[in-house]
Amino acid sequence: MKRKTIAMAVALTVGVSTLTGCMGQMATAGLVTKFNLKVVDNRYGREGLFLLLSPVYGIASVADLFIFNTIEFWTGKNPISGKSPAVVDIPADSLIKVNDQLDKSMTQVPLQSNNRDIESATLKQIDDNTMQMDITYLSGERATLRGEKQNDEVAFYLDDQYVTTVSNLEMERYLETASLQ
Structure with missing residues (x-):
């Protein structure tokens, strides 16, 4: 079987x-x-x-x-x-x-990139396990990106909608290869 x-x-x-x-x-x-x-x-x-x-x-x-x-x-x-x-x-x-x-x-491409021109982004720590970024786009639209740490991973939410969960190891590997400017 x-x-x-x-x-x-x-x-x-x-x-x-x-x-x-x-x-x-x-x-x-x-x-x-x-x-x-x-x-x-x-x-x-x-x-x-x-x-x-x-x-x-x-x-x-x-x-x-x-x-x-x-x-x-x-x-x-x-x-x-x-x-x-x-x-x-x-x-x-x-x-x-x-x-x-x-x-x-x-x-047109069905899954367009979500990249938009950002006017400002403010990062703040909500508590020991939560970081939040308040984003303002050039168009005037606003969004909130929140990361909530749970054990060895972080769950991400955009405007209170769950997006993904990423392990700490995945984030470390990304930071090693990313060219952040």
């Missing part, structure tokens, strides 16, 4: 993940190619390295297809290359015009 449940879970996971693959820049595979071209300066060495790296190319391509290109498709920006717009949003001379009268909402 347990083996059947595990097999069903694996089949479901593989099935769902194959439905999420999206067209995109294939930036991870591009990074592997760029590495290959920089390491060796002649065609025979590059070919040899290409053959040795073939499993890496496969893994990079699968990561692109099912993870990074999907993010690019839904957000409009590739997380590896940082390039925007998404490949699927670049105008082209199409042979088949699906619908040139398409509603404007169908031609």
